[in-house]
Amino acid sequence: MSATHAEIAALRRHYLWRATSVAFLSVAINLIYVSITGAWPILWRSAASGFFLLLGVNWLIARQLFEPIRRFLDGETPFENIQRRLTQLPLLSARYVGLLSIVVVAFQTSTPWWIPSVGLVLPPPTIADFATICIVLPVFFFTYTYFVVSDYLAGLCEFIFSRYGHNLGLFFGSYPLKLLVALVVISVAPLATIVVHLFSYDGERLQLDILIDVASAVLGITISAYFISRSLLRPIGILSRAMTSVAGGDLAVRVPVTSNDEVGELTGRFNDMVDGLRERERIRETFGRYVDENIAAAILRRQGDGQRSGEIAEATILFTDIERFTTIAEYLAPHELVDALNDYLETVLEPIRRHGGVVNTFIGDGLFASFNVPLACENHAAAAVRAAIDIQRAVGRRTFGMAGVALATRIGVSTGSVIGGDVGAGKRLSFTLLGDTVNLAARLEELNKDHGTRILVSSSTCAACRGGFAFQPLGKVAVRGLSEPIAIFSVDPTVGKA
Template sequence: MPFAIDLASSTVYAFINSQPGILLPMVAVSAAFLVAGVASGAWLLFRPVRRFMAGNRSFSSIEPGLARLPRSSAALMAALYGPMLALRLLSPRLGVTFGANVEINTWIDTAATFFVLTAFNVVLTYFVVSAYLDSLCRYFFRTRGVNLSTFPGAFRYKIGVAILFVSFAAMILLAGDIASYSGDRLVREATMDVTASVAGVAIIYYWIAQALTAPITRLDYGMRHVAEGDLAVRLPVTSDDEVGRATSGFNQMVEGLAERRYLRDTFGKYVNESVAAAILADQERGGRVADTLAEATLMFTDIEGFTALSERLAPPEVAHILNLYYATVVPVIHRHRGVVNSCIGDGLFASFNLPLPEKDHAAAALQASLEIQRALAATAFPAGVAVRTRIGINTGPVVGVTIGTADWLSYTLLGDAVNVASRVEQLNKQFGSSILATESTVCAAGSGFRCTRLGPTDVRGHQGNVVVYRLDPPA
């Protein structure tokens, strides 16, 4: 690109000064420096990248050089363009005019032109290569899964250089013209410098926007996706400055969020999602959940004739039946905002309103028990087995606590209401029923259920009798 711009500016210069004969020598000198010289330097700078792409070098070994690529390319351009421009500006003073009638510039104009044109090509090269580095790093990220992890650059310096050049380049050229010429020469020189400055600023602005805004746009894209719940998004790190460091930090943040979600989902499979959320939200307790006292409805279920079933079938068949049983029962409990606290063999313990709040917890438990019976009746179990379950339900005050040692913890519910619910489930054998609920649950649930009062019953481990009801399916 510097050669193309120099070719265009040389053509305009020769046309304005009516000296077409000088164009060919200017182009030849420019080609020697900006084509042959830049090509040789670029070959050396990009050689490690080519070796990495060929699989002969690791990414970590080329990463420092890759991050410095814009600066190294800008330094190469300064080393080549500066001498070429000095040769071109000083040749008329040395009598080398190639037969053309070339006007000799003043020293002030020569210095201003040398400084501005050299700075323009250096700045342009830096941002063009930065834009190329952006696409190269995106390619490496997409195909090799690697990212920059070294950030020696500074975004403020890039912005500062760009602003300074755009702000003062044209002023320096015009100041040199005004201090050096007058009359027609001043008008001609000023017109050419203003035209060149406008074109140069447009070119510089385009590449600055490409190099600096693309990483910020991607970072904004990633943040919006994370806000929408997409934790699979990862961004390529394409710069060695604060934006690159922020992008790298973004990737680490998303990985942490994804790991947190994975832990929560995994805890939810082994414990309970609401308990897992409480543990992750309060990590200062070391995995313990704060004790909570509340009224809850407790449900215990037990497969009828499971002992005989276990004796008759092989263990893998029993395990398959249990998995299908839980796959049928547990989703029903979850749909009614219940929480499965534990499963021991064929026994299941669930709770409503603790740890997951549910206003109409008693009604939810009764409705869930009826739906469980319907779901089991509609499920085809292997080996021709008909699985029937007995359910006991009780409502009362309980406390949710974390019990265990420093190396082993378990969340559970404690209280007399839990013991009563467990004993009521066992009373189904005595009454020949499928679902039994205590009076506290029936009263709390309100109307809308077909309940048959069975009367006061002695419950082992509980002082006084408990009034139980049989829950019947809707008419």
């Protein structure tokens, strides 16, 4: 949502007062001077010169500096056209204040030389004093304005970020230089003025000048330190809070860039980092929809360790397929078929996961699950048989999809050694299981057609279960891919553990 005209006017008015507030600081320093010296007759002349240049002329300059920003806020120009002006706003504002303050301070300090009848209590300043004041005060006014406008810029950037979604992308400031200038102006400048006065005056004049220096320094440093600390620490505080949120798992964080220096650039890179983390999390969540979360975790863990080599482990493999699926697909509309298939797979997945198995791959209307690899599963052979029995019970008692399709499933289970590892090329990898145990489970699922059974298990699975299930030996059969016939067993899903 764009800013309203009232909000834009308030933003501009706020900036103008910030940029011209140095005029009131100049008057305050003049009040300190006349209060201590009693030179009240010159107050109006000093105040008038300060107000005319630091308030009046500076106000007109500040309006022109803000004009491109106003056009952006009004939607008249794109953000890219005002980025440079935005990031340089503190420096430009302070530069003009510095130039104007040189004229003001030179005029105010030199009046005792060319207007002798002004009722001054103190004699005209020395050349060294005059030069020092003409350097120190403009530098102080420059620094004050820079940090005051920098503080304003932080609020303006937050507003632009919240309303327009734009962040600073240009950085011309220097955080170390800001710190250096702040320290010099706050500490060195007042001391330099006092040192010059110590060598320029003595007696009562020295006492009065040092008193003026101290009082002015206390006022100026107090006000400046407030804005300097806000300008330097506020962006760091915003970034620190954002980091805390991200550390707590909140990847929706995006923070405004509120400074034009290295901290602002760091904030921008922080946003880029969070965007990258958010994209990776989105990819991982999407990945998890297609691959079992335990498989995904194994792949990520292995890649994080730099591992791609295979490993051999003992596991139980379960294959399941829908009986007469091709015939069923012929009379169902595509959306009905997909709806029924998804409903069926959800029903099959639940027992597998409940008994500690992991789904490795969906193969058309079937799936391939493993027990004990990559997720450890105690008594994995018995767990796989329990899962097979529960699948048959769950599938047999219901229909699937909006069309209410009845489905029957065949299951093959085999136990033995498997090879697990990342298989693929380039950036496309998949964690899979290989070996005779996997092939045998797939063949057992197919052999259910020949024996009119629902669950077939290998002799190794039967032996590993150590009883507890209604196994029925079916003799030895030749299995494609194996050199020797193997003993197979059927399982009655209505009998035994579940």
